[in-house]
Amino acid sequence: MTVPRSVTVRVPAKVNVQLAVGAARADGFHDLANVFLAVGLYDEVTATPADALRITCEGPGADQVPLDRTNLAARAAEALAARHGRRADVHLHIAKDIPVAGGMAGGSADAAGALLACDALWGTGTTCAELLDLCAELGSDVPFSLVGGAALGTGRGERLTELAVGGTFHWVFAVADGGLSTPAVYREFDRLTPDAPAPEASEPLLAALRTGDATALAATLANDLQPAALSLFPSLADTLATGTAAGALAALVSGSGPTTAFLTKDAEAAAHVAETLRTSGTCRTARVAEAPAPGATVLGPRA
Ligand code: C5P
Numbered sequence: 001m002t003v004p005r006s007v008t009v010r011v012p013a014k015v016n017v018q019l020a021v022g023a024a025r026a027d028g029f030h031d032l033a034n035v036f037l038a039v040g041l042y043d044e045v046t047a048t049p050a051d052a053l054r055i056t057c058e059g060p061g062a063d064q065v066p067l068d069r070t071n072l073a074a075r076a077a078e079a080l081a082a083r084h085g086r087r088a089d090v091h092l093h094i095a096k097d098i099p100v101a102g103g104m105a106g107g108s109a110d111a112a113g114a115l116l117a118c119d120a121l122w123g124t125g126t127t128c129a130e131l132l133d134l135c136a137e138l139g140s141d142v143p144f145s146l147v148g149g150a151a152l153g154t155g156r157g158e159r160l161t162e163l164a165v166g167g168t169f170h171w172v173f174a175v176a177d178g179g180l181s182t183p184a185v186y187r188e189f190d191r192l193t194p195d196a197p198a199p200e201a202s203e204p205l206l207a208a209l210r211t212g213d214a215t216a217l218a219a220t221l222a223n224d225l226q227p228a229a230l231s232l233f234p235s236l237a238d239t240l241a242t243g244t245a246a247g248a249l250a251a252l253v254s255g256s257g258p259t260t261a262f263l264t265k266d267a268e269a270a271a272h273v274a275e276t277l278r279t280s281g282t283c284r285t286a287r288v289a290e291a292p293a294p295g296a297t298v299l300g301p302r303a
Contacts, residue, residue, distance in 0.1 A: 011297075021189060080122075248262035
């Protein structure tokens with residue numbers, strides 16, 4: 001067998017088309033009904049043999065990415081190495097395109113990418129079920145980054161049921177100046193929502209995904225973390241209003257934010273909303289992306 005010199009894996013960002021959040025559990029996490037949709041903005045993780053674990057990162061926001069063992073990709077490599085009784089002697093290079101600390105699961109994407117890249121590089125042949133277990137240990141959103149497409153996440157978001165999607169959705173993402181800490185947004189949710197009901201997936205929303213109907217999906221988008229994100233980052237209200245006035249079918253905060261997401265009726269409308277947002281002064285930049293996107297994909301070992 002030829003040992004590859006490096007393996008590159010491409011991993012998508014996500015938007016939560018529904019994020020229903022229950023009360024805090026005894027372990028501090030929240031039960032969720034989390035409808036994930038993978039979108040076509042990608043990070044790439046390249047694994048190359050090295051003397052010791054090393055992380056490098058390039059791209060927008062790379063200066064905010066930790067390069068030590070607190071990086072989720074480093075923890076992923078260590079977890080896979082421990083499972084197979086070997087050393088995590090790998091250089092992980094992350095080419096970032098997913099907004100950092102933006103509520104689009106960029107860190108989770110890098111963890112899923114690192115797992116898959118190291119598994120291919122090391123020839124450890126980890127089964128899909130084992131990879132999903134490792135992903136769930138690393139973080140609530142990591143299993144979805146591995147599988148992509150669309151899925152309902154229950155529990156703390158890590159228990160996935162694949163969902164059918166009947167068409168292509170056209171999105172715009174406004175990248176904010178600055179980030180939000182996910183735990184801080186959940187704490188603010190607890191303060192604002194002392195009696196959160198048990199979370200439930202919305203049937204009309206799942207039906208809109210199934211039929212690929214953007215107008216029906218727009219009418220059902222819902223993020224329970226949005227009031228908390230707006231409370232901590234009030235200027236996001238201006239971004240949401242700007243994209244809506246430019247013709248988006250609907251607007252919402254992506255996950256815990258501060259990226260905001262705009263669903264549009266087609267590619268032309270998306271280009272217009274993105275251009276309006278870019279020149280509005282209400283965000284740092286705006287990106288166009290289609291959904292659903294495939295999950296973590298090996299781009300090919302280079303021998
Ligand atoms: O699982 P992950 O590490 O991505 O979670 C980051 C933080 O988000 C947790 O420490 C917790 O504060 C919050 N969280 C939560 N309930 C969830 C998922 C995340 O409270 N279901």
